[in-house]
Amino acid sequence: MTVRIIVKLDIKPPYVVKPVHFEGLRKMGDPSELAKKYYDQGADELVYIDIVSSLYQRNIIFDEIEKTANELFIPFSVGGAVRSIDDFSKLFHIGADKVAINTYAVQENPDIIDNAAKIFGNQAVVVNIEAKKWGDYWECYTDCGRMQSGKNVLEWAKEVEDRGAGEILLQSVDSDGRNRGFDLELCKKVVELVGIPVVVSSGAGSLEDIKKVIEYAKPSGVAIASLLHYDKNTIKDIKDYLRKNNIEVSK
């Protein structure tokens, strides 16, 4: 089975931005143009996360998402400010294949995971976890790394699996945007704990970082942002490098 090489677009509508530690946003470009570029490079999947709407309590901006979806013949996950079954439904209708949820499920109503999984199928429900390390444990954060929740990441990961989530997108508040490598222990612990696919994110600063997290934690996919946005590497570079290191990736 191939490891999925996924591109993560962090969006502050109408731009793709690059946060450092989930803050200090830099504009990177237009979502649909970047989506097309990474599709052409051979990305296996695209994740679109609106990183500000939940925080500002704004509604989802559907037009931009639809425009981005139109450029792609690969799976497309969308997250950010998802608060209801109706949001899930609208997002699937405009071209999302999976919908990612974090803040609302963690802070207000975890039952939305069960309900969405029953209606749309487990495979379509992704739980986005923003983990911050405190000594020997990790805590779930929300609203783009700003709000504490008091929830333990490992307990929450298990809970969302039991509730019917089909995938976990695992981000690290500490490593995000710093390009110094993944939180390897966090990745490994979550992958080993749950039976559903885990996509790890936050920290890819080099090709070697990506290889390391795949070998150490064995995730189902790796989501990459800055490394690609700054044109340090292309998807092709990443796949060639992994293949050379005996890691199976798609064409």
Add this chain to the structure above:
Amino acid sequence: MSNIIGIVNYGIAGNIHSIKKAIEAAGGKTLVINKPKQFNKVDKLVLPGVGSFKDAMQELENNGFIEPLKDNKKPILGICLGMQILATVGFEYGTTNGLGLIKAEVRPMLVNAKVPHVGFNTIDVVNDNELLYGLEGEEYYFMHSYEVINYTDIAALTKYNNHSFVSSIRKGSIYGVQFHPEKSREAGIKLFKNFINLQGVG
């Protein structure tokens, strides 16, 4: 033949839009079918599906599609859950009768690996046919927790952590794929081209 491909829209949230876009990229003409009486306006059918076996059958029934699909003689392509509901019976959220067009059962994947099975994987064509012509060894995107158990109409198999499962079926003019051609880059467009070029009754 006018060669219009009807995409059956039976009320479930889903990938109708993506499938339409991919068929059009392959050069096909499409019509989204909301009512069974529209069947006579098209030459071939695509049956999509996202969600659970039980809900899909319920929605087909609510929209009056079950009998017309059972009686249908046009070439039909079931995609993902759309392939699964061609089977006799499914065991997702209880036991539910499928369309019964293919003698098969749909059960949870029995594999010692992460489920759902998500990502690009290769198809091994075991019985070549017009739909899979030239696609041996191509990679397709999979996203499923259940698999079709069938012994007589297997067209392709796929391996997931040493577990072989049915990734495509074919019986006469009834075709099914477990993967998502609409999410599989050029390999998916090629499959839709084959479906568009399909000469009809098998």
